[in-house]
Amino acid sequence: MPGSVLHAPPMPTAPVTPALLDALRSIVGDKGLILDEHEKQPFLTDWRGALTGQAGAVVRPADTNEVSKVVRLCHENGVALVPQGGNTGLVGGGTPWPTHQGIVLSLGRMNRVLAIDPIGYSITVEAGCLLEKVREIAADHDRLFPLSLGSQGSCTIGGNLATNAGGVQVLRYGNARNLVMGLEVVLPNGDVWDGLRSLKKDNAGYDLKHLFMGAEGTLGIITKAVLKLSPPLKDVCTAWMSIRDLQAAIEILSDAHQASEDNVGACELMTRAATDMVLRHIPGVQDPLKGDSPWYLLLEWSSSRARNDGTEGMSEKMENFLAEQLETGRVLDAVIAQNETQALNMWRVREGVAEAQRAEGPGLNYDISVATSDIPRFIDEGVKAAIQISPTIRPYQLGHIGDGNIHFSFKWPANMAPAEMLELSPKVTRAVNDLIVSMGGSISAEHGVGIEKLDELARCRSKTELDVMRTIKRALDPQNIINPGKVLRL
Template sequence: MPDSYTPYRGEVSASVIDALRAVLGERGLLTDPKEMEQHLVEWRDNYHGAAAAVLRPASTAEVAAAVKICHDAGVPIVPQGGMTGLVGAGIPHEHGGEVVLSLRRLNRILDVNPAAYTMTVEAGVVLKTIQETAAAHDRLFPLSLGAEGSCTIGGNLSTNAGGVQVLHYGNARNLVLGLEVVLPDGRIWNGLRSLKKDNTGYDLKQLYMGAEGTLGIITRAVLKLSPKPRDVATCWLAVRDPAASVELLSRATGASEDNVTSCELMSRQGIEFVLRHISGCVDPIAASHAWYVLMEWSSARAAPEGGGMSPRMEEFLAQAMEDGLVLDAVVAQSTAQAQMFWKIRESHSEGQKIEGPSIKHDISVPVSEIPAFIERGLAAMCAIVPGLRPVPFGHVGDGNLHFNAQAPVGMDKATFFKHAPAINHAVYELVRGVAGSISAEHGIGRFKLEELEHYRDVVELDLMRAIKRALDPRQIMNPGKVIRV
C-alpha cells in the first residue's frame, strides 16, 4: 500500500455491518444510536464522537475476525477499554466513518501463578479486579491510579499508565512479561510468554505499550506480580515548599532502605477543591499550609515487635521537622486513616472537574528541576490569566507534575479556553527548557497531536511514522491519534 493511502472516511456499508454481525452476533454489535452513546463521549465531555457501530467481541478470535473485515473494507477502528483516558484517544472522530471496538467483554482472568509471580488476563479486565485477584493470592499488582475502578488493563498498557507507585515498581510497561495482539490485518501475534529473559531480536511487545491503540489491539497479557506488602507506613505532611519535597524524598530513600513506594506533592488549592466537593474527605491537618506531601513506605517483610516502617518513619520525620523541611505531620494510625489520605490525593481530578473548567498539563521534568519549574510555571500561568487558580500536584519521584490551571471564579469554559494556547505554550516552553516531556503518563491521543509534532525531534517523529506505516499500512488502527502519517 503506498504511503499516500488515504484512510476511509465514507459511510460504513451495510454489507460490512452484516459481515461484522455474522461474526460477533447480536450481543456483539451495537448500531442503535442510544446504545452507542456511552461509547462516544469522553468522560469530561471534551470529545463527542460518532461511529457506524460499536463492536463488542467476546474473544480474541472474534476480535481478529472483526478486524479482518474492517481491514479488507478499509474501515478505521477505535479500540476502547474503560474510557477513562485523558487525551481523547479512545473516542472516535466526529465524521462517523469509524467503528469503536470495545474490549470490555474480554474480561476473564485466565491464570494466576503465585509461585511464578504471574497472572494472565484478557484485555478488558478492570484494573481493580486484577489488584484484588492478586491480593487474594497473597500477591501485589502494583499499578494503582485514580481510575482503577473503571479502567481496563488493555487501556493501561496501551497508555503505558503510571500512577502512584511508579517510583518503586515502574510504569505499566515494566509490569508485563508477554502480550497477545491482534494486528491491523486481523492476524494474531502470540507473544504471550512469561519469560524474564528473551533476547531474540526486537522486543515487539514494547511497541504496543504506549501506542494508544494505533498499532494493534492488545487482547491478552501476562502480568508480573510482586510480594504483598506486610508493613506499610503512610504519612500526610505539610512541607515548607516544593524544594522540601524533593529533599525529603532524597533523604527518605536512604532512611527507608529504598522502600519509598509513593511520594505525592499537592498544593492547598487542589486539597480545597477535594474537601469542598468530595464527600467523606476530612483535612488531616487542621491548619492550612501551602504545600503537602503524601508519602508511603512499604516492605514485604512483616514488622518485628516494636519496629518496622512506622517507628522508622516517625524518627525520620522528627529530624525533618527539626530541619524545617516538614511543618506538620500525621502518620496514619490505621488502614482507614491511610485510605483517607489516599482518597484526598486520588480525588484531585474529580474535585477539579466539579469545581469547573480547567486546563491540564501532564508534564515531567528532571526531579531536581521541580522547584524552579513550579515557581516559573505558576508565575507564567497567573500572568496570562489574572485570578487563575493553579492546581499543581503529582509524583515527585518521577518528576511528573499535573500542572493544572483552574479558571478564575466565575469565568466560563469558552472564555477560559481562549487562553489555553498561551498557557500551554508558556508551560511547554519551560518544559522544553529543562529537557522534560509534554506528556509524562496520559499520552498524546488527539489532545496533544500538534504539541508532539512541535516538541519532538524530527528524527524521532520520522521513526514513529515509519513504525506506523510499517505496522498499519492501511492506517485503519485509531487513525489521527498519537502521530499523523
C-alpha cells in the first residue's frame, strides 16, 4: 500500500540475456517485444502510480502458441515472468517487483472474440479482450455479459478471471468465476491445458478452471475463456437515497429482494464524504441528491422482461417501496432516475470514486468483506480504531454493501509528512485486519492479494490453509517463475 515499506521475497534471479532476447524475438517478432525503457514504463507501474518494478523486456505474444513457446523458454532458462492484462489491478498483482529480473508477459494483443452463441448464451474470447468490448459484442447480439467494473474500458477478461473480479452486479450474477464455463491455460512449463468447454455441468475429476481463477497469475497464464451470457435487461430502475444509518442500509436491502420480486441488480453504499470527493475531482458529475446526510445508497432493480403489457414495472415497484421505506424512517430522501442520463450520472458518482481517490492524495484502502449483517459494527469499530491511531485521518467508506464488501478507505490530512504516514500505515492496517479476522471476514474481498497484502495474508490465514496453497503452487510451478512474490511468500 502506498506509504508502507514492502520487502521483496526471494526471487528467481536468471536475467534476460541477449541470447534469451534473440529467442524471444524469434517467437513474437519485433512487434511483440518492448525493450525501450520509456515504452516499458506503463507496464512497470501500477494504475495508482503507487508501485513501480523492473523487467528485462515486455513480451506481447499474438496467440496461445506464442504464449506457450515464451513460457517454455522461460521455464527452460529459469526466467521469471509477470502476466499482465490491462494493468488496472489495485494490489500490484500485475506489477513486477523492483528486484524482478525476468519479463512482463502482456496479453493485450490477444484481444479477439472467437465465437458467440446467443442461443446457447455463451461467448468465447481471448484473454486480452477488454471487458467493455465483450459487453458490447454481447449487447450487439441481444445478450448481457454481466461483469461490470469501473475499469471496464481498460481491464481484460484474463485479468478479471485471474483476480476473480467482483464489481457492481455480484449480488445477482456472482463473481467473475461464476461467469465461466471453460478456460484455456498455459501452464508454468509451457504446456497448454485445453479446458475450453462450453459445459454447464462437468464433474469429471477436479474442476481445474477454478484453480486458475483468483490465482492472480501465479499458477498459469489464462489465454482463452468461454463465458456465460444472460438475457439483456429491458426494464431498469436506478434510485439514489439518503438513509438514516448503516443498519437502515442492510434492512432496506433485505426488504428490497422481496419487494422487487428478486430483481435487485445492485446495492451500493456511498457516504457524503465520498460523494463530495467525486464532485471535487470528476468533471461533469452532478450530485444526485443535495443534502448533508452521512450515508447514501444507490439501489438498482432490473428485469429482462420488457414492460409493454401494462403490468407494474421496476419504476412503479421502486416508487412504492421507497414510499414505504420513507415511512419507516430508514430512507430520509430519495430520487429515482427519470432517464438513462440521470441513471448514468448516479453510476458515475459511485464509479468515479477510484479516480477521485487517486486525485485526492495519499491514503489507505482496505477491500474487505464481512457478513452483511456485521457491516454496521465493522465500520463503526474500524473507523474508531483508525481514528485512535491517527485522529486526523479522514474516512471515505463505500462499497458493494449487498456483497458484504466494503471499500474501507481513508485519506491522510493534506499537511501530513510522508514519514508520519509511513509510521502510521502499518498500525492502522494491523488494527483493521485484526478486527476483520476477529469477525470472520476477509482482508481481500475482490481485488486480490498481489504484492500489497502478501504479508497480511500470511498473518490472517491459518497455517493449514497457507500450506495447501503453497503445495499447489510448488506442484505446478516448482521453479517459482510464474508471478513470483505475489499472493504467497514461499
